[in-house]
Amino acid sequence: MDGCNHQPAPGAIRSVDALIDAGLAVAGDRSALDAVAARYATAIPVAFRALIDHPDDPIGLQVIPHPAELDTAAHELADPIGDDAFSPVPGIVHRYADRALLKPLLICPLYCRFCFRREHVGPDGGLLDDAALARALDWLGAHPAIGEVILTGGDPLMLSPRRLGHIVTGLDAIPHVHTIRLHTRVPVADPARITDALLDTLETEKAMWLVVHANHATELTAAARTALRRIQARAIPVLGQSVLLRGVNDSSEALEALFRAMVGARVKPYYLHQLDPAPGTARFHVPIAEGRRLMASLRGRVTGLAWPTYVLDIPGGHGKVPIGPDYLDPAAGTVRDPDGIPHVLAAGNL
Template structure:
């Protein structure tokens, strides 16, 4: 099934998502960064609220032309850790394969926004993949392989199955992980055949679903997630803390409960990476810490994600969460959800 996708400012204007006054101001944004918004997702936007959580994530804004000091086209240092084209080896026991540069929808805050889009090429070539598989084969310390992009589920089911089969043949690769927005942005692509393509009887398969607001979980998205879980694929979440999208305790709580209610274990809540033109989405770390502490005080432990930052340059991830443990002189104390401080016996 072909789902129409809005791919230009003119198309967004025709759909009523961009005003006549705003459209001319977006020409430079359109020239710089890819646009794609599937019509089913566009229909979910609350047109009475220009700051609707879905609209804000996917409809371009003139604020994207505001480039700040410290922002970078490669904010997490992919390039310096790429020994083979299309592969990133940042941590000793795992590698990341950028399987394709295209996405079903282009997020306005994407940390790879200067690396993705139709003009960047559709996918890795067969020769690229063979070089990557040779690298994985030659490095027995690689325990986990992560498929990303772009969105790796833009690949055909046949191509996804081929990648699964090649990776599960390496005895040292015990985990295959796919990072995708597809279940919430194009759930129609999550078919039983695609689920079979991702599943493995030899290797643990995880799929990280990227969503940032509970409203992304339509009935079709929920069905897509449950289909994947039914194929034995473990589902985890990843989200980005975004101003005007999920920067309240209520919105974050609703999002984490939405994940959990469809069998997705909340995993990562990312502090926004410093990609060009994304400062209008940035939530200060101190505010993020307060929000995550409030989540810990109000939600089940199953529903609380790790609040993390990718240190610029590709050093590593760092936890940003406030600790409930503090040292007082020669003793330790812990904070309770009631705000009280209690001595810790050791």
């Protein structure tokens, strides 16, 4: 089976020894990092490694293993958003009536230390074989209420062109599926993977959208922008999603730079996610109240094109809800402007 193309480029970091040799970890932490490596995968592609100045910078924090990952806080969950409970067949997650996730693999170009699927993703697992993929496609075909399929994982752009093309062709054949969405880190993590052969597989009469995950403006390199432009040239609109992360983007300046960089790359910021409580991720947590203040601080400073929806995926599989700042006070009959000043609304506007 020609399933995925996940061999690391020369120089990619995948082991504790490689981390230490690269100066991204110290030998004194080897024992703890070996324990982390036994539980969670590591991969840092060459392009992403080039962005790291030191292990605690906004890029290094995202991808370099840390001994704190062995500590699970009381509120953290192995399946924080309830994927397992809403998986009727392997590879499918169905939490919303009109759409479903299809996870054809659990392999990523890099392994984020805050990932909500960190218990499952890794270089050796999660690839649906032919029978499992056929069963997943059959399940989608048997549920006519599903109009949108989100390819995720893992990262669908880690699939070989042949396998990805097979999946897109299979979705093309389902009449009630009108929209295909791909969630990916590849354009920023390993932009050289965005080849013509890969993009050719995305040709479809369906509405094809791509959502790229980036958390810091530094990730939108010239190579990343070129990869995104190649995707956009295929008439595929690109949205951006990010996670609010302590030490990475937890300031007005960092978020503004990130969202402006996205818009400059013709990427519409779509979601800013509140961190999901996966095991060992507490060091990245930013309280919701702080996130709301950060979003409010950007109102009026950045164009609406650069304004994502701040969302919480309610633990337990109860779905995403917006948690951004509120401006309307129906009880008082007022609305706040971006400076926080209330203004009385005419009764007919309430």
